[in-house]
Amino acid sequence: MPKTSARKLWAMKLAGQLPVESACGKIPTVGRKLVKGVILGVDPSLRGTGLAVVEIRSGNSRLVGSHTVKMKSKASMPECLAEIYKATSRAIDEFNVGLVALEQTIYVQNLQTAQILGAARGAAIAAAAVLGKPVFEYPPLRIKQAVVGYGRASKHQMAQTVKQLLNLTDALTFDEADAAGAALCHAFTGTP
DSSP, X not given: OOOOOHHHHHHHHHTTOSOGGGOSTTSOOTTOOOOOEEEEEEEOOSSEEEEEEEEEETTEEEEEEXXXXXXXXXXXXXXXXXXXXXXXXXXXXXXXXXXXXXXXXXXXXXXXXXXXXXXXXXXXXXXHHHTTOOXXXXXXXXXXXXHTSOTTOOHHHHHHHHHHHTTOSSOOOHHHHHHHHHHHHHHHHSOO
């Protein structure tokens, strides 16, 4: 494919003029193969972890299931981490997930926030590790770049693009769309 601007690729993708393998903007896909299989995407957060299971087969992608692990503000950190662990384990078992794609912690100025996000990520990673599933981590900018074509895309843009790529009638919640984005990012750019 000749070099095309991200803006033009975005317009082509929205118009349905790009195959799934080319739908990832500036991420180089020439010579790459789409990673196929059942991928669990995780958008970790202590009180709102997004989980989305995406199946990639022969250039087609579909949402198999999604869930947000919502925890009340009164729940203790160990209770939240236990729920993230259990929900991740259930999703892996229920949907026969082959691998897990996870959003990395973004740069935060508050050390306590970074520790809390790290703990939430750790609960999801531990669940995958205990079940013997490989874990791939991607920075938020790379996920947005791979899915939307623009690394600084808004949550709304991400949700709308995920809706289109997965042929959904309604957009997912932001947490679930970000999780599906992590799974799609791996499908578009990851290692088989």
